[in-house]
Amino acid sequence: DTGVSQNPRHKITKRGQNVTFRCDPISEHNRLYWYRQTLGQGPEFLTYFQNEAQLEKSRLLSDRFSAERPKGSFSTLEIQRTEQGDSAMYLCASSPQPGTGGNEKLFFGSGTQLSVL
Amino acid sequence: GENVEQHPSTLSVQEGDSAVIKCTYSDSASNYFPWYKQELGKGPQLIIDIRSNVGEKKDQRIAVTLNKTAKHFSLHITETQPEDSAVYFCAGKLSFGAGTTVTVRA
Numbered sequence: 001d002t003g004v005s006q007n008p009r010h011k012i013t014k015r016g017q018n019v020t021f022r023c024d025p026i027s028e029h030n031r032l033y034w035y036r037q038t039l040g041q042g043p044e045f046l047t048y049f050q051n052e053a054q055l056e057k058s059r060l061l062s063d064r065f066s067a068e069r070p071k072g073s074f075s076t077l078e079i080q081r082t083e084q085g086d087s088a089m090y091l092c093a094s095s096p097q098p099g100t101g102g103n104e105k106l107f108f109g110s111g112t113q114l115s116v117l
Numbered sequence: 118g119e120n121v122e123q124h125p126s127t128l129s130v131q132e133g134d135s136a137v138i139k140c141t142y143s144d145s146a147s148n149y150f151p152w153y154k155q156e157l158g159k160g161p162q163l164i165i166d167i168r169s170n171v172g173e174k175k176d177q178r179i180a181v182t183l184n185k186t187a188k189h190f191s192l193h194i195t196e197t198q199p200e201d202s203a204v205y206f207c208a209g210k211l212s213f214g215a216g217t218t219v220t221v222r223a
Contacts, residue, residue, distance in 0.1 A: 004160075035213075040215075040216070041215055041216070042206050042213030042215050042216050043206070043213045044212075044213075045211040045212060048211075056211070058211075091160050103147075103148065103149040105163050105166065106151075106153075106161075106163065106208075107163075108153075108160030108161050108162065109160050110158065110159050111159075111160050
């Protein structure tokens with residue numbers, strides 16, 4: 001399978017704990033995006049990378065959230081001091097096209113479902 | 118991200134009938150208009166897209182039409198089948214609509 005891979009698929013944690021998710025994009029895709037999706041809503045943009053550079057972050061991304069893509073390949077999203085409101089599906093997407101960020105085809109993974117108790 | 122709104126939020130159609138979902142966008146400079154389909158437990162999957170230099174694009178039973186003057190684009194599904202039941206999203210720059218849940222009745 002050469003699609004976007006996200007791990008873990010599910011994560012249950014207690015409020016106040018830190019969690020980290022991993023995304024492996026399609027090989028050679030230079031853009032990588034993180035979105036968050038809650039039940040009954042569309043995906044909400046969090047941040048995106050062009051290779052290893054983090055080019056844009058949403059105002060939704062509080063200082064408890066940090067994302068990295070150190071070698072321009074896989075990416076990690078860490079949430080510190082989790083809150084119940086962080087419960088959501090965290091989606092990763094990648095794109096091969098070099099056009100303006102946010103204006104190209106996105107290939108999504110199946111997401112990581114986070115539940116904060 | 119750009120503001121995009123889609124309507125309706127739910128749509129129930131008889132198998133074999135057509136379904137139409139409309140999306141309005143705010144940025145007149147937008148030049149890329151995609152539609153995604155999301156099935157339960159999966160991430161969204163691109164099903165069709167259009168760029169601003171064309172008014173319509175078809176791929177078998179699905180089509181997208183664009184009206185740049187009115188700033189809206191629509192998804193058309195003809196001869197609906199049970200496997201078309203899913204949530205459909207339009208997207209703008211870095212943003213997605215709230216989704217339309219399509220149910221195809223047998």
